[in-house]
Structures are given as C-alpha cells and as structure tokens.
Amino acid sequence: MTKLSVNVNKIATLRNSRGGNVPNLINVAKDIEEFGAEGITIHPRPDERHITYQDARDLKNIVTTEFNIEGNPIQKFMDLVLEVKPTQVTLVPDAEDAITSNAGWDTIKHRDFLKEVIATFKDNGIRTSIFVDADIKMVEGAALTGTDRIELYTESFALGYSKGDKNSVNPFIEAAKIGHSLGLGINAGHDLSLDNIKFFKQNIPHLLEVSIGHALICESLYLGLENVVNMYLNRLK
Template identity: 65%
Template sequence: MTKLSVNINKIATLRNARGGEFPSVTEAAVKLQEYGAHGITIHPRPDERHITRKDVYDLKPLVTTEFNIEGNPHRSFIDMVLKVKPDQVTLVPDAEDAITSNAGWDCETHLGFLKNVIAEFKNAGIRTSIFLDPNPKMVSFAAETGAERIELYTEAYASNYSINKEEAIKDYVATAIEAQKFGLGINAGHDLSLDNLKYFSGQIPNLLEVSIGHALISEALYMGLENTVQAYLKRLAKW
C-alpha cells in the first residue's frame, strides 16, 4: 500500500494566525498517527510563516511513524536536518518568497550542488528525495545525485485532472517508469486530494508515498480529521 504522509503546515498556519499554541502542531501530529497516517511531513521555511524551527525539534520525539522534512537546502536547513535526523529529507527548490512549492529541480544544472548536499544526508543515514517535475529526461540526472527517491510534483496533474485525466497523468507515468529503471523510489505530492488521488495512485507504478497537506486539512473542516485520514487511506487501498 502507498503510504500516506500528512503535511501539517496548515495546522501551523492556523495557529500562527492568532499566536499562542492552539491548534497544537504536536497534538495534531500525534492524533494523525493515531488515526492511521503513515507519516508526518513538514516544510519549514526561513520566515517561519507556518512551521517554526522550534516545531521541528518538538516534533522529532513524537513522530513514531515516518518523519519527512521538506525544504530548500540552504546551509541553515541542512544543519537543522542533520541535528534532527528525520527518516527522510525532501529537497525542494522553492524561493524564500514563494507562497508554496512551484517547480521541481533542474538536476542537470544543479547536479554538483545536489550531489554534495545529498552526500551529507546519506552519511548521516537520512533517506533523500528530490522534488521533480514530470519529465523523464530529468530522471537520469536525479539518479546521478545519489538520491534514493524522487517526489513527483503533482500540481499540473491536479489542475488538469478534471479536464482530461488520461492526458494529465501521461508524463507522470512515463517519469515513474524511467525512475524504476534507475532504481529510484517514487513519492508524490502537491494538490493531491480525495477527488484525484485514487486515479493517480492506481496509475503510477511503484508509488511508495504521497505527501498531502492543504487538501486534507481543508477537507477535514467538513469531515473531521479522523474521517478524512480514513477516506484518504481508502483511496490508496489497492483492492
């Protein structure tokens, strides 16, 4: 079964809107795991507009499933991840002023940089994943960096799913097949939802993990957090 990792950035955004500690990011992580989530994802940014550095350290002992930290590998981010030692680090080339992640890596252009960064994480025993656009030609360069996985950036799929889902997923399938040839594991995330997840997970070979935050937390406003997690798990079931 494809694992569900829940991104809790939106919980932190809601908390930060009023200050204080409510809703609690740490309590949300504990509850999500109790409700069946296979992992917790966070994406701390330099301005701490949602997840803070304190959150990163507070969450470490509470995540008993899989802890995935995403971010642009600036030196301060690298040092923090090396101290926390999550199960996985996902490298995302987002600008500091970006509202959300909006592109995958050009691994050919940044090959040397990524090799050096990934070597640091691998030496510390941290699994590495690279955020990647659905482009089969980029896979060989992603493999050359030394990463164990790629995370497919699924915004384009989500945007075009209701128009033509077969066309929307074509490049993702091709990229996943190419990744298998190089022994890369496949993760995916960004704008996946209850509406489009089942088709995506059914079409992508060797999909190991999806990271979902915005849609899941938004849907939980109407369905409740436990019911929403269970609904996502049903979408990922292979029967």
Template identity: 75%
Template sequence: MTKLSVNINKIATLRNSRGGNVPNLLQVAQDIQEFGAEGITIHPRPDERHIRYQDAYDLKPIVTTEYNIEGNPIDKFMQLVLDVKPTQVTLVPDSVDQLTSNAGWDTIKHQSYLQEVIAEFKNAGIRTSIFIDTDLKLIEAAAKTGADRIELYTEEFATQFEKGNKEAVKVYADAAVLAHELGLGINAGHDLSLDNIKFFKQSIPNLAEVSIGHALISESIYLGLQNVVNMYLDRLK
C-alpha cells in the same frame, strides 16, 4: 499500499494566526498517526510563517511513523535536518519568499550541488528525495545525484484532472517507470486530493508515498480529520 504522509503546515498556519498554541501542533501530529497515517511531513521556510524551526525539533519524539522534512537546502535548513535526523529529507528549490512550491529541481544544472548536499544527508543516515517534474532527462540526472527517491510534482496532473483530462497522468506514469528502472523510489505530492488520489495511485506504478497537506486539512474542515485520513488510506489501498 502507498504510504500517506500528512503535511501539517496548515495546522501551524492556523496556530500562528492567533499567536498561541491552538491548535496544538504536536497533539495534531500524534492524533494523525493514531488515525492511521504512516508519516508526518513539514516544510519549514526561512520566515517561519507556518512551521517554525523549533517545531521540527519538538516533533522529533512525537513522530513515531515516518518523519519527512521538506525544504531548500540552505545552510540553516541543512543544519536543522542534520540535527533532527528525520526518516527522509525532501529537497525543494523554493525561493526564500515563495508562497508554495511551484517547480521541481533542474537536476542537470544543479547536478554537482545536489550531489554534495545529498552525500552529506546520506552520510548522516537520512533518506533523500528530490522534488522534480516529469521531464525524463531530469529523472535520469536525478539518479546520478545519489538520491534515494524522487517526489513527482503533481500540480499539473491535478489541474488537468479537474478539467476532465485523465490522459495527463501518462507523463507521470512514464516518469515513475523510468525512475523505478534507475533504482529510485517514487513519492508524489502537490494538489493531490480526495477527488484525484485514487486515480493517481492506480495509474502510477511503484508509488511509495504521497505527501498531502492543503487539500487534506481543507477537506477535514467539512468532514473531520480522522474521517479524512481514513478516506485517503482507503483510496490508497
């Protein structure tokens, strides 16, 4: 079964909008795990507009499943991850003011940089994953960085699926096959939802984990958080 890691950035956004502690991020993370999710994901950004750096520390004793911290490995982020020592760090090439992730790494251009960063995290016992597009040459280069996994950037799949183009999943399946052959684990995330997650899961071999935030929290407004978490888990079986 593919693991579900719930990104709680949107919970932090809602909390920050009023300046208090409602909703309580730590309680929500605890509840999501009790509802059955196998992981918690956060993506702190330098301006701390949703997840704050302190949240990453505060969540450490709360997350008893898999703890995944995403972000661009600037010095401040790297120090945070090395301090917290989550289960997994997912490297994402976001600019400082980026609204949301919109591209994967160029693992050829940034090969030596990624090798250095990944070596430091792996020496600390932290599993590493690279956010990446489906270009097979980039997948091959990702394997040379020393990363444990890749996370397939799935926005284009989600966009095409909504238009009825289910063939768009083929490039993701091909990327997953190659990644597995190269010894890389396969994660996925971005715009996956209740509408497309079952088809994606059925189409992608050896899919270890999906990280879902915006859609899951949005769907929960209508259907309830506990219900939606279990709806995802059912589709991922």
C-alpha cells in the same frame, strides 16, 4: 501499499494566526498518526511563517511513523535536518518568498550541488528525495545525484484531472517507470486530493508515498480529520 504522509504546515499556519498554541501542532500530529497515517511531513521556510524550526525539533520527539522534512537546502535548513535526523529529507528548490512550491529541480544544472548535499545527508543516515517535474531528463538527472527517491511534482496532473483530462497522468506514469528502472523510489505530492488520489494511485506504478497537506486539511473542515485520513488510506489501498 502507498504510504500517506500528512503535511501539517496548515495546522501551524492556523496556530500562528492568533499566536499561542491553538491548535496544538504536537497533539494534532499524534492524532493523525493514531488515525492511521504512516508519516508526518513539514516544510519549514526561512521566515518560519508556518512551521518553525522548533516545531521540527519538537515533532522529532513524538513522531512514531516516518518523519519527512522538506525544504530548500540552504545552510540553515541543512543544519536543522542534520540536528533532527528525520527519516527522510525532501529537497525542494523554492524561493524564500514562495507561497508554495511551484517547480521541481533542474537536476542537470544543479547536479554537482545536489550530489554534495545528498551525500552529506546520506552520510548521516537520512533518506533523501528530490522534488522533480514529470520530465524524463530531470528524472534521469536525479538518478545521477545519488538520491534515494524522487518526489513527483503533481500540480499539472491535478489541474488537468480537474478539467476532465485523464491523460494528464501519462507523463507521471512514464516518469515513475523510468525512475524505478534507474533504482529510484517514487514519491509524489502537490495538489493531490480526495477527488484525484484514487485515480493517481491506480495509474502510477511503484508509488511508495504521497505527501498531502493543503487539500487534506481543507477537506477535514467539512468531513473531520479522522474521517479524511481514513478516506485517503482507503483510496491508497
């Protein structure tokens, strides 16, 4: 089965909009796990505009499934990850002022940097993943960094699928096949939703994990969080 890791950034955004601690991020994360999700994902940014660094520390104490921390490996982020020691760290090349992640790594240009960062995390027992576009050269480059996994950046698939273009999944099929053949685990995320997740899952070989946040939380406003988590789990079977 493909594991569902729920990104709780949007819960933190809602909490921060009023100050205080409503909704309670820790309680929501516990509930999500009780509803059946196999992981919790966070993406703290340097300005801590949603997930704070203290949130990462607090979540470490309560997450009983897989804990995945995403982010650009600036020194502050690396220090946090080495302190918290999550199950997995996902390296994302987003600018400090990015609204959301919008590109994968150039794994050829940044190979030496990525090798050094990945070695540091792996030496500390943390599984590593690199956020990449569905580009064969970038997948091949990722395999040379020593990473355990790649996370396929799925925005282009989601956009194409929403317009009726089912062929938009084809580059992801090939990227997953190549990645697997090179010994990489395959994760995926960004703009996956209840509308497209079943089709994506049915077509992508060797898919270990999807990380879903924005769509899942938005869908939960109408359908309820427990119901939506279970709807994703059913589509991922």
